[in-house]
Amino acid sequence: MDSEEGVAAREGAIDAGLPGGAGEAAISPLSELTRPGGTVSARPLHFFWLADCSGSMSREGRIQALNNAVEEALPHMRRVASENPNVEVLVRVLRFASGAEWLQAAPTPLRSFVWPRLEAGGVTDLGAALGLLAAQLRAAAMPQRALSPVIVLLSDGRPTDDFGTGLRQLLDEPWGRRAVRLAVAIGRDADGDILRQFIDDPKVAPLVANSPEVLARQIRWASTVGLDTASAPRVGMVDREQGVVLSMPSPLGRSTQSAREIEIW
């Protein structure tokens, strides 16, 4: 054959390919060669808490329960994150009531993240919150190499503003569509239909929490499984004609709601 070739596809490393004979090249010792390129680092995974701080969250200690539940979930999130050193989890918090605002605007490494204790009061401007979130998920604001973001929405009511526009803004962003979106319905007044629209995946139902204990468990589950799911990148296959051919297979479909829970809310 009038050509020289090589192939490499090995496990456990190492397959260097050299075409043909070795020739007479001066071969430098490996240690003398500097690795090409700039600084390398773990891939960023952006985690967003969207917290309902409307007036109804002050009833029956819901907002305190939410604060406690997230604080209790943080060590579990750190444990999951520590199992994958090739992922850097960065956390932000967005509260919504009468309007929406970032409480943790800068992406904060999970290891140093402190939950800001929330207070309740106002209406439920979820649409505004989704609009703010969409702006942070624009391509220019997200590094190309990031893993799919995780968004956990915690709410006890129904939106009082233009939820549809906010949701459209979020899902119009490729990173918003690609995000692992989870929702926890706090109490019986939470609008499950709105939360399902936010999740936008028939295989994933909103988690329901009708007591502080269940809320803690659901928040722990949503945050850790959400992190775990996004940390192990699973390819989604996009196609010009058919859109998304394969979506990310979701381990999020299972319900964590026990049939016999004491309902307080």
Next chain:
Amino acid sequence: MSKRTTGVKAHAPEWWACGASVQGVNHLRTGSPNEDAAAWRTARDGRWGAACVADGHGHALAVRAAEGARLAVSVAVQLASGIGDELSSGDVATSRVEDELAELPARLVAAWAQAIERRMEEAPLTKAELDGLGSERQALDRHPLVAHGTTLLLAIAGGGLTLVSQIGDGEVLSVDEAGTVARPVPGDSRLVGSNTTSLASPSAVGEFRSALLGADGNSPALIVLATDGYVNSFAVEAGFLAVGRDLLLLLREAGPESVARSLPEWLETTSRDGSGDDASMALLVDRRRSAVQGR
């Protein structure tokens, strides 16, 4: 039809290639095989060269992703040989090369699908492979090639021209003699968060992104092809782009043999400290333009 002299005599390019593919620590941790592959081929006299990498999909349905990637690079270098011969044959019309480039995706997809078909006749999916898919199996019935789903990045150089074609994520860099680095292939805004286009896609032929380099007389000195496990390891984009310039310097100063021998370790440590994913790279070097010494 415009005819151009390929400049075989004037430029006398001498193509040299190498590559490597390593398993990422994430795959080691989960017991998954290396689902990347790399391959390269050059004419013995260096008149043409080809290099490619592929990244089998990390998706539950892609149960034969590693095999899909290996078959992709295998059929790619086979096709590239014929094109390389033609490119370096002397006079070739630019329009003919553009036609080759336009036809390349369809030829690659057809050759890969045929290779998969042959392989599936020899070794159909096992019960264990199918049982592991659960309810997702229906998607495989609709898109059977997905079991072998993979990306593919290919460069073929000869006669002063370089054809680059890519489907899916990963990056191609071209580097000129001065060390200036460019991304010759147009980007795809849909490829975020591990989304990728695929050889297994129903409209794979239309999903290829391609470029023809050297038609303006500025043929690259070096082409770098890398899978996303390598690219995603760099903290910032500039850090990856610097790879092109650094490799050109290393090829000049240390020699191609040293670079080829170091490549697996570079891939391994870059991925280990970065993405943790399988990482592959193939280099296509015009030894005359890059002033690379040795063989």
